[in-house]
Amino acid sequence: MAARPDPALASALALFAQEDWYACHDALEVLWQESLEPRRRPLQALVQIAVAMVHWQQGNRRGTTLLWGEAVARLARCREELDGVDxxxxxxxGRHWLRFLQDPPGGAAPPPPRCKAD
Incomplete structure (x- = not known):
């Protein structure tokens, strides 16, 4: 049975689901700064995803690509779940976003990322 997220993480994940990327980044960054491994790495990846999406909203494709690249690399070294988040x-x-971002512009962007619970 998957663990339930702590209240602060649940609030940050609600912001993630609402695509309120800037507020989500702020909430996740506080959690990341206060955490130790093994939670620290996946929290940092979530922060990077939120920042990548802020860059995307601002039309900064390069910033989006860099942050998604860092998040994907970090997630590749994470456990299967974080408090129930797959x-x-x-x-x-993230891999879909990177493929899209690294191809020549013109195709439709993938849907915004979602935190699927196990």
């Missing part, structure tokens, strides 16, 4: 699913979404 990190493998996020990793796969």
């Amino acid at each position: 990190l493998g699913y996020l990793h796969e979404q």
Whole structure:
């Protein structure tokens, strides 16, 4: 049975689901700064995803690509889940975003990332 997220993480994940990327980044960054491994790495990846999406909203394709690249690399070294969040699913979404971002512009962007619970 998957663990339930702590209240602060649940609030950050609600912001993630609402695509309120800037507020999500702020909430996740506090959690990341206060955490130790093994939680620290996946929290940092979530921060990077939120920042990548802020860059995307601002039209900064290069910044989006860099942050998604860092998040995907970090998620590749994470456990399967974080408080019930399926990190493998996020990793796969990130790989789709990177393929899109690294191709010549013109195609439709993937859907915004989602945190799927196990």
